[in-house]
Amino acid sequence: MSLPITNMLQLPWSEVKQEMETKGLPADIADKIGEWVQRKGGDDIIDYLKTNETLSQSEDVSQGVREMEQLFSYLDAFGARKRISFDLSLARGLDYYTGLIYEVVTEGSAPRVKGQQQEIGVGSVAAGGRYDGLVGMFSGKPIPCVGISFGIDRIISIMKARGQSTQRAKDVDAFVAAFGGKGFTGLLTERMQVAQELWAAGIKAEFSYKLKPKLPQQFKQAEVAGVPLLVILGEDELKDGKVKIKVLGIKDDNDPEKDGVLVNRTDMIAEIRKRLPSAA
Numbered sequence: 001m002s003l004p005i006t007n008m009l010q011l012p013w014s015e016v017k018q019e020m021e022t023k024g025l026p027a028d029i030a031d032k033i034g035e036w037v038q039r040k041g042g043d044d045i046i047d048y049l050k051t052n053e054t055l056s057q058s059e060d061v062s063q064g065v066r067e068m069e070q071l072f073s074y075l076d077a078f079g080a081r082k083r084i085s086f087d088l089s090l091a092r093g094l095d096y097y098t099g100l101i102y103e104v105v106t107e108g109s110a111p112r113v114k115g116q117q118q119e120i121g122v123g124s125v126a127a128g129g130r131y132d133g134l135v136g137m138f139s140g141k142p143i144p145c146v147g148i149s150f151g152i153d154r155i156i157s158i159m160k161a162r163g164q165s166t167q168r169a170k171d172v173d174a175f176v177a178a179f180g181g182k183g184f185t186g187l188l189t190e191r192m193q194v195a196q197e198l199w200a201a202g203i204k205a206e207f208s209y210k211l212k213p214k215l216p217q218q219f220k221q222a223e224v225a226g227v228p229l230l231v232i233l234g235e236d237e238l239k240d241g242k243v244k245i246k247v248l249g250i251k252d253d254n255d256p257e258k259d260g261v262l263v264n265r266t267d268m269i270a271e272i273r274k275r276l277p278s279a280a
Contacts, residue, residue, distance in 0.1 A: 013038055040087035043072070067100060077192035079200075092129060099130030102148075106158060125158070126150045173276055174198055175222035176207040178233040179215040186212035187233050194231060194243070194268075201269045203276075205231075223248060228277055231268070232260060241265045247275055 013034050020030040036055070039045055046065055048055075055061045068086060075081045092101045104126035128148030135143040176194045178187040191207045198205035206227070208218050215232075222230055232244040245268070246260030263271045 037089040040085050040089070042081065042084070042086055045086045045088065046072075071100065074189065074192060077189045078196045092127065093131075096131050096134045097129045098132045099146075101127075101129030103127040104148075123154070124151070125154045171204070172206045172225060172227045173204045174206075174229040174231050174272055175218065175225070175227040176205055176231045176233065177215060177218035177222070178213075180235045184212060184235070186210070187235070187238075188212075190233055190238060194233065197269070198231070198272070203269070203272060219248075229272060229275055230260070231272065237262065238265075243268055245271055245275060 017027075017030045017034060020033070021027055039048060046068060049061055049065050050056055072081065075084055090101060090103065092103075103124040105124050126148050128146070130144075130146045132142065132144045135145050176191045176198070178191055180187065188211055195205045195207050206225070208221060210217075219230070228248060230244075230246040230248060232246060234244070237243060241264060242262045243265055244260040244262050247257055250258045252258065261271075
């Protein structure tokens with residue numbers, strides 16, 4: 001997708017247009033581009049792209065809209081939509097980015113705006129996107145890729161300005177896994193939602209970012225990372241309002257929780273806290 005999500009530079013459009021005209025772009029074309037790139041928002045931008053007589057005829061734009069709608073569904077699962085701005089003005093590495101691009105900004109890193117108080121104004125603290133063709137240039141075969149780079153110095157500067165510790169956080173408390181039979185979808189959205197619930201409750205959680213990970217692979221990922229608990233989602237169990245909690249590393253075959261224990265979804269947080277090592 002060639003459409004962006006957020007823009008940190010916030011240059012006045014008049015300056016951007018002037019540079020375009022200086023480089024030979026006709027004023028009427030610059031004005032048309034300006035009509036598009038000065039828009040940002042959420043679902044309203046999706047609707048605009050679908051209904052605009054010119055843009056809606058582009059297959060690239062249509063593909064981008066479909067991808068943004070899918071992204072929005074994932075953001076809804078995380079409860080993060082309100083933190084995202086879909087901004088048509090952002091551009092990054094047009095020679096190799098092939099899809100979604102993004103930048104991350106905090107209140108402390110956003111550029112200072114006249115008349116507003118900002119903490120530091122160091123700019124974006126992370127940025128990246130999808131670049132499916134880049135690795136293939138060197139490997140000789142297509143390899144899908146997506147990535148992000150973090151500005152560690154900027155992040156530490158903001159944390160110090162806020163008086164926050166820069167020490168490493170504790171390890172993950174729970175790994176959210178899923179399994180299913182024939183036709184298993186991967187329950188990616190459901191895993192996102194459960195992870196979000198755990199984060200909101202102050203429980204450090206992680207999950208596989210694969211669409212349909214195999215259960216043994218998820219077990220292995222949790223074990224290698226030293227995660228003490230698994231929260232396992234099954235299609236039938238979710239329909240019944242239940243999840244399975246498993247303590248990793250139990251060697252006693254007679255332990256009633258060796259294979260995990262089913263708990264009501266509404267009791268999940270309390271049941272996890274009871275089993276965390278810190279609660280022992």
